[in-house]
Amino acid sequence: MAIAIARDFPMFIDGRSTESSDGTWLEVHDPATTELVGRVPAGTSADVDRAVAAARASFRDGSRVLGQAAAVRRDSSAQAANFVWSRRPSDAESA
Numbered sequence: 001m002a003i004a005i006a007r008d009f010p011m012f013i014d015g016r017s018t019e020s021s022d023g024t025w026l027e028v029h030d031p032a033t034t035e036l037v038g039r040v041p042a043g044t045s046a047d048v049d050r051a052v053a054a055a056r057a058s059f060r061d062g063s064r065v066l067g068q069a070a071a072v073r074r075d076s077s078a079q080a081a082n083f084v085w086s087r088r089p090s091d092a093e094s095a
Helices: 045-086
Strands: 011-013 016-018 026-030 036-041
Touching: 011 045
Parallel strands: none
Antiparallel strands: 011 016, 026 036
């Protein structure tokens, strides 16, 4: 029988792993076995405020980057398609 090791699963705010602002944790149990799976931070309203502020700042600061990221994805997809297309069997080879 395997021994399960419970672990802590922090929340992520502003791209960083963090605990709740008051340090409180909630236990998470497997509903089928009631075995302890791990713990998660018991987020507070202050944590929600931090997360919302970080998301707003990210959206505001990242709006100009989003267009750049889309262009990179487009170009990468085009390069991948060209690569696959260039390596397809010709009609003579597949006959």
